[in-house]
Amino acid sequence: MAIIRVEHLSKGYPGGRGVVDVGFEVDEGEIFGILGPNGAGKTTTVECIGGLRARDGGVVEVAGHDPADESPDLREVLGIQLQESLLPDKIRVGEALSLYASFYRNPFDIAELTERLGLGPQRDVAFSRLSGGQKQRLSVALALVGRPRVAILDELTTGLDPQARREVWGLLEDLRTTGVTLLLVSHFMEEAQRLCDRVAVIDSGRVVALGTPAELADRVGGAQVMTFVPSAPVDPGTIRALTAVSDTETRGEVVHVTGDAEMVADVLAALRAQGVSAGHLRVEQPTLDDAFVSLVTHGKDSHS
Numbered sequence: 001m002a003i004i005r006v007e008h009l010s011k012g013y014p015g016g017r018g019v020v021d022v023g024f025e026v027d028e029g030e031i032f033g034i035l036g037p038n039g040a041g042k043t044t045t046v047e048c049i050g051g052l053r054a055r056d057g058g059v060v061e062v063a064g065h066d067p068a069d070e071s072p073d074l075r076e077v078l079g080i081q082l083q084e085s086l087l088p089d090k091i092r093v094g095e096a097l098s099l100y101a102s103f104y105r106n107p108f109d110i111a112e113l114t115e116r117l118g119l120g121p122q123r124d125v126a127f128s129r130l131s132g133g134q135k136q137r138l139s140v141a142l143a144l145v146g147r148p149r150v151a152i153l154d155e156l157t158t159g160l161d162p163q164a165r166r167e168v169w170g171l172l173e174d175l176r177t178t179g180v181t182l183l184l185v186s187h188f189m190e191e192a193q194r195l196c197d198r199v200a201v202i203d204s205g206r207v208v209a210l211g212t213p214a215e216l217a218d219r220v221g222g223a224q225v226m227t228f229v230p231s232a233p234v235d236p237g238t239i240r241a242l243t244a245v246s247d248t249e250t251r252g253e254v255v256h257v258t259g260d261a262e263m264v265a266d267v268l269a270a271l272r273a274q275g276v277s278a279g280h281l282r283v284e285q286p287t288l289d290d291a292f293v294s295l296v297t298h299g300k301d302s303h304s
């Protein structure tokens with residue numbers, strides 16, 4: 001069932017940009033990604049969902065509440081991590097978390113949350129003395145401390161090193177099992193591909209694609225590439241003749257075959273028919289990265 005519903009959301013700024021027409025639904029328990037190039041309207045969208053920005057038009061509902069109504073019940077349901085956390089310089093990590101936890105009825109245990117986010121040693125450190133990555137982790141912790149049903153995380157791992165990023169991903173994967181709904185704004189395709197059940201790609205203030213990462217990758221029709229070392233010489237003509245295959249080439253002892261989603265099964269069947277096995281088999285799938293570049297480039301063409 002949808003816990004977030006957005007229909008025809010619009011928000012203009014004096015300069016004219018913003019969000020033109022955004023719509024999607026997020027089911028309870030989903031991790032939903034919002035992707036798009038700089039200035040696409042991602043932050044504007046999540047700020048309207050979080051009730052931080054007034055929309056011009058359209059419908060937004062979070063757990064049955066309109067964020068524009070500023071209902072106290074919605075505050076209990078929603079946790080928000082913003083791109084920049086604005087805390088007093090002198091507040092310590094533990095104090096900030098205790099303060100935020102006090103706003104909620106059933107908050108996380110602070111010691112456990114700081115450990116999970118790698119902030120245990122910083123509990124008594126003042127905000128101004130934290131590194132950029134530590135500030136980022138604290139802002140994620142502040143969004144999650146109230147055990148929200150819906151958490152909005154904007155650029156949650158920007159500024160984190162690869163190790164810290166993986167720790168935050170681990171925390172989100174754990175959270176998934178608690179049934180929390182996560183709305184992530186991300187620039188990292190790897191992050192979206194790993195974490196998100198579905199994503200919306202926004203470009204120039206509109207949704208240009210919506211689906212699972214795998215569906216979007218498939219939709220761009222990116223060719224798959226398989227490579228293998230045959231156990232005996234194969235006739236390239238028999239491989240090339242398969243309808244799923246668009247190209248084949250032998251480099252040294254390695255055969256490279258390009259084709260569509262059916263290619264791997266068809267090539268392996270053709271080899272088996274010749275009594276040949278495929279050693280060192282590798283298959284490269286099109287990625288969300290490929291889909292993103294293709295969708296956003298096409299979006300630009302159609303809006304210009």
Ligand SMILES: Nc1ncnc2c1ncn2[C@@H]1O[C@H](COP(=O)(O)OP(=O)(O)OP(=O)(O)O)[C@@H](O)[C@H]1O
Nearest residue numbers: 013014015017018037038039040041042043044045
């Ligand atoms: N307060 C504002 N006043 C005027 N224009 C704004 C304001 N906030 C955003 N914009 C413009 O609205 C558009 C969408 O901005 P938004 O921050 O939502 O995009 P974004 O996709 O989150 O970008 P980024 O990835 O760079 O954070 C941009 O063209 C931006 O310049």
